[in-house]
Amino acid sequence: MIYSSKQNSLIKMLASLKDKKGRRENGLYIAQGVKMVSEAIKFNQEIEYIVIAEGFDASFLDCNAKTITVTNQVFEYLSDEKTPQGVLAVIKIPEFTANKPNGNAIVLDGIQDPGNLGTIIRTAVASGYSDIYLINSVDPFSPKVVKASMSGIYFVNLYKCTYDELFQVIDGYDLIVSDLDGDNLFEFKPKNNYAIVIGNEGNGVSNELREKASVVLTIPMTDKIESLNASVAAALMMYNLKN
Amino acid sequence: MIYSSKQNSLIKMLASLKDKKGRRENGLYIAQGVKMVSEAIKFNQEIEYIVIAEGFDASFLDCNAKTITVTNQVFEYLSDEKTPQGVLAVIKIPEFTANKPNGNAIVLDGIQDPGNLGTIIRTAVASGYSDIYLINSVDPFSPKVVKASMSGIYFVNLYKCTYDELFQVIDGYDLIVSDLDGDNLFEFKPKNNYAIVIGNEGNGVSNELREKASVVLTIPMTDKIESLNASVAAALMMYNLKN
Numbered sequence: 001m002i003y004s005s006k007q008n009s010l011i012k013m014l015a016s017l018k019d020k021k022g023r024r025e026n027g028l029y030i031a032q033g034v035k036m037v038s039e040a041i042k043f044n045q046e047i048e049y050i051v052i053a054e055g056f057d058a059s060f061l062d063c064n065a066k067t068i069t070v071t072n073q074v075f076e077y078l079s080d081e082k083t084p085q086g087v088l089a090v091i092k093i094p095e096f097t098a099n100k101p102n103g104n105a106i107v108l109d110g111i112q113d114p115g116n117l118g119t120i121i122r123t124a125v126a127s128g129y130s131d132i133y134l135i136n137s138v139d140p141f142s143p144k145v146v147k148a149s150m151s152g153i154y155f156v157n158l159y160k161c162t163y164d165e166l167f168q169v170i171d172g173y174d175l176i177v178s179d180l181d182g183d184n185l186f187e188f189k190p191k192n193n194y195a196i197v198i199g200n201e202g203n204g205v206s207n208e209l210r211e212k213a214s215v216v217l218t219i220p221m222t223d224k225i226e227s228l229n230a231s232v233a234a235a236l237m238m239y240n241l242k243n
Numbered sequence: 244m245i246y247s248s249k250q251n252s253l254i255k256m257l258a259s260l261k262d263k264k265g266r267r268e269n270g271l272y273i274a275q276g277v278k279m280v281s282e283a284i285k286f287n288q289e290i291e292y293i294v295i296a297e298g299f300d301a302s303f304l305d306c307n308a309k310t311i312t313v314t315n316q317v318f319e320y321l322s323d324e325k326t327p328q329g330v331l332a333v334i335k336i337p338e339f340t341a342n343k344p345n346g347n348a349i350v351l352d353g354i355q356d357p358g359n360l361g362t363i364i365r366t367a368v369a370s371g372y373s374d375i376y377l378i379n380s381v382d383p384f385s386p387k388v389v390k391a392s393m394s395g396i397y398f399v400n401l402y403k404c405t406y407d408e409l410f411q412v413i414d415g416y417d418l419i420v421s422d423l424d425g426d427n428l429f430e431f432k433p434k435n436n437y438a439i440v441i442g443n444e445g446n447g448v449s450n451e452l453r454e455k456a457s458v459v460l461t462i463p464m465t466d467k468i469e470s471l472n473a474s475v476a477a478a479l480m481m482y483n484l485k486n
Contacts, residue, residue, distance in 0.1 A: 115358065126465060126467075225394070235479060239479055
């Protein structure tokens with residue numbers, strides 16, 4: 001059977017996953033393309049469906065999940081990519097309850113750009129962080145975040161939490177923020193477990209976290225530029241505190 | 244006079260600046276929003292026109308360039324932003340002839356994503372690099388690059404060049420590429436003037452530059468992620484070679 005109608009109830013449910021509301025109601029998200037789908041299988045994500053466009057040869061995918069074939073038109077409707085590859089996985093959103101970090105942690109304090117969030121997840125996994133606390137930030141399971149994470153989404157614990165919940169689980173940790181009048185990041189060596197705070201793209205770190213910071217670091221900059229991109233600042237902090 | 248027609252020859256010319264062909268033919272590009280326009284004035288860019296939407300109060304802009312008022316509809320047509328602020332500057336594209344770098348340099352070897360290029364320019368200026376050599380890369384004066392550069396575009400020399408032209412001007416420099424089997428970036432201290440190569444988002448550094456590299460550095464990564472985002476890798480290289 002090839003699904004050809006956007007009115008079919010299963011297709012309607014899958015289309016709803018493009019939106020945060022649909023993802024929350026169904027507990028599912030979408031990962032697109034050959035590489036992301038292959039890695040979802042390889043790294044044992046809980047796959048509910050594999051969806052392929054008619055004519056796509058999915059025989060190389062070693063997966064027990066139910067495969068659904070749809071017309072190219074329906075596939076394009078489900079995908080938000082300009083040139084979809086013809087395969088996507090519908091994956092269960094893992095349930096994370098805010099917990100103590102496993103080693104050092106990342107705190108995202110109002111990250112709003114999906115590309116930034118995805119890139120931060122990618123860099124966090126590359127540099128060896130596995131716990132990300134999200135406060136007032138964009139949904140990490142939106143298609144743009146998932147794509148920009150380049151499979152990083154499969155390897156991190158993503159805790160949506162409040163300031164108070166955060167303070168409880170990172171009790172005893174150094175809370176590190178970056179600001180203009182701190183110690184030079186490139187000369188600082190952490191002595192304790194730490195949580196790196198990355199602030200909102202326009203407004204920086206919130207007062208709630210600024211007040212609780214135990215370490216303030218500065219990324220040196222010339223006077224021609226006011227600030228760095230959030231995912232760049234995050235990468236410099238994540239890597240240089242480890243290396 | 245308020246321009247209200249998309250068919251007006253001046254409006255047509257301004258609209259053509261959204262495309263590379265129009266920018267090349269007219270030698271002009273567009274910088275949008277209050278901050279980018281204010282900084283273009285402050286940092287003495289050669290502004291040909293200031294374009295404002297009707298009702299926008301431009302009296303705070305201290306600029307001798309000719310101001311053109313257009314209807315909101317025409318402004319939205321000229322702008323590629325979702326929520327335009329009602330002001331943009333039309334600026335002369337500076338002419339750069341490939342020249343020896345002033346200190347250390349950045350070489351972009353096939354960067355295709357405008358957001359990445361803009362972010363790399365922003366980080367380069369923040370970290371103190373002023374010479375960027377572009378080979379097979381996206382046009383740096385496209386609206387998306389200009390926007391992501393956050394005024395960085397006003398402070399860099401952008402040389403579009405061939406491999407041979409590059410090799411001539413950086414003769415005597417260390418050409419630094421990143422790869423999986425190099426020295427650890429975080430343990431390396433440069434001894435000579437250097438040029439950092441950032442490769443294409445999908446394919447990495449070209450064979451032409453890989454063969455000529457005098458230093459190969461590795462950004463350590465866990466085995467869960469294949470590569471870093473190009474603007475993240477660029478930032479780690481640029482900052483850690485200086486600090």
